[in-house]
Amino acid sequence: MDFRDQADLDPSQVEDAGGSGGGFSGPPGGMIIGGGGIVSLIVFVLVMVLNNMGGGAEPAQQRPPSDLSQQCRTGKDADQSERCRVVGVVNSIQDYWKQEISEYRVAKTVLYTGQVRTACGSADSSAGPFYCPGDRRVYLDLSFFDQLHRQFGAQGGPFAQAYVIAHEYGHHVQNLLGALDAGSSVPVELQADCYAGVWAHNATSTGFYAKPFTRTEIAQALDAAAAVGDDRIQQRTMGRVDPESFTHGSSAQRVEAFERGYENGSPGECALDDLG
Numbered sequence: 001m002d003f004r005d006q007a008d009l010d011p012s013q014v015e016d017a018g019g020s021g022g023g024f025s026g027p028p029g030g031m032i033i034g035g036g037g038i039v040s041l042i043v044f045v046l047v048m049v050l051n052n053m054g055g056g057a058e059p060a061q062q063r064p065p066s067d068l069s070q071q072c073r074t075g076k077d078a079d080q081s082e083r084c085r086v087v088g089v090v091n092s093i094q095d096y097w098k099q100e101i102s103e104y105r106v107a108k109t110v111l112y113t114g115q116v117r118t119a120c121g122s123a124d125s126s127a128g129p130f131y132c133p134g135d136r137r138v139y140l141d142l143s144f145f146d147q148l149h150r151q152f153g154a155q156g157g158p159f160a161q162a163y164v165i166a167h168e169y170g171h172h173v174q175n176l177l178g179a180l181d182a183g184s185s186v187p188v189e190l191q192a193d194c195y196a197g198v199w200a201h202n203a204t205s206t207g208f209y210a211k212p213f214t215r216t217e218i219a220q221a222l223d224a225a226a227a228v229g230d231d232r233i234q235q236r237t238m239g240r241v242d243p244e245s246f247t248h249g250s251s252a253q254r255v256e257a258f259e260r261g262y263e264n265g266s267p268g269e270c271a272l273d274d275l276g
Helices: 037-052 075-080 082-100 141-151 156-177 183-205 216-225 230-238 249-262
Strands: 012-020 108-111 115-118 122-125 130-131 137-140
Touching: 012 082, 012 230, 037 249, 075 082, 082 108, 082 137, 082 156, 082 183, 130 156, 130 183, 137 156, 156 216, 183 249
Parallel strands: 012 108, 108 137
Antiparallel strands: 115 122, 130 137
């Protein structure tokens, strides 16, 4: 992922809540959607394994919020800082959807450490990256990607992170279009994967990237997505596969959904009836 050095970033679309457990302070509304990118299922498994071993997650380190408005101004900053890269990715995703659907409304991403309060209730790192329809925000603890590497040896790379964020913004699009109440969670999650692929196809046109994503970057994200399909997670944790209890789709389904969006580049190719 190579941002254009002179691309203007809009850091107002990302809020760094630090490690104070801050965030939304109003009454609960709605429930957490997704947590369904690459990382969340892995972290869920990690938490179960640690609990079964009698251990637990290490306490989150407190850290002050960052002033992203001073740190993240151009694409050059996005190439040099993880938080600024998140800003660039979020900017690109939202720029695409603003052009694509008239109903689009900008949604913030909240970076936090440890715990966070949302309109959907309190959450911690074990929830994985998620979208809360109650406050229309995406929540992300960047330590997930460190855990992914340390505990599982995954090498997703920056595009894997972008894929996770694009997936969660896919849920935001679904919320705006009234698709979150579609019933079965698997087609909803697969549609978010497909929407992530649509953005990846069109990302260069948003003006934030210097060149299209390489096939290597796409392949790394797909490999990581396949590794955490419901079937592989269940096989690893239970020793068997129960398709009736799938929540996000099998490895093959998730890869196919992303590729469907990436190859066609049109949200119209991501109809719920055609997925799952």
